[in-house]
Amino acid sequence: MDWLTIALLLLFGLAFLVVEIIFIPGTTVVGLVGFGLLAVGIWFSYRDYGSATGHILLSASAVLVGALVYIGLRPRNLDKMALTQQHHGHVLDVRQADVAPGAVGRTLSALRPAGTALFADDRREVTTRGEFVDADSEVLVIGIEHNRIVVRQTA
Structure with a gap:
């Protein structure tokens, strides 16, 4: 497989994970597609370019995904999707x-x-x-x- 195809698979996989983690968390489908694209790209790199290139791409992908998860789970980003205010109103009972x-x-x-x-x-x-x-x-x-x-x- 051509190196450009592998690079595009990895790039689109990371892009889908960015969308899943930062922009629309909780949809799961987008994240699974991104994870699948990353896995296929890494598998092709091991198959076509050997274990050294595969290890490098696997390590780089793991570091980038870890950074994305860290950025996505920061409290400032969680405030966008979490209920942080309390409602103290009441109804007449x-x-x-x-x-x-x-x-x-x-x-x-x-x-x-x-x-x-x-x-x-x-x-x-x-x-x-x-x-x-x-x-x-x-x-x-x-x-x-x-x-x-x-x-x-x-x-």
Whole structure:
């Protein structure tokens, strides 16, 4: 095999490994193709040019791949693909409701039987036991059932 073909196999193998390790880590297919091209190029060099040339190319390829892995696994490069920020947000969980039974609020919409009520500047979705309540009426929280705030109209 011509030395140019072997050089191109090694060059493309290293290029595929660069793409795998640095630019798109985790795809595996590109890395396997690069490793295969390197292995074929080294095998051809052993076969056609003898063990001395094969050893030189094998050593050079191992050093270059080791350097690529070192560069690709540096923390600065890992930050591009790793989750480094924590999200401290939360959702409103009615099981730990800030609206306790006995709280009084005012409806913002008509409850037919569900709607929206305002409790101390907090809008909450509420429901009744089946009765209809007009908008802008005062309601009392009678309980929290599963994920619902149950209210009734105050007298």
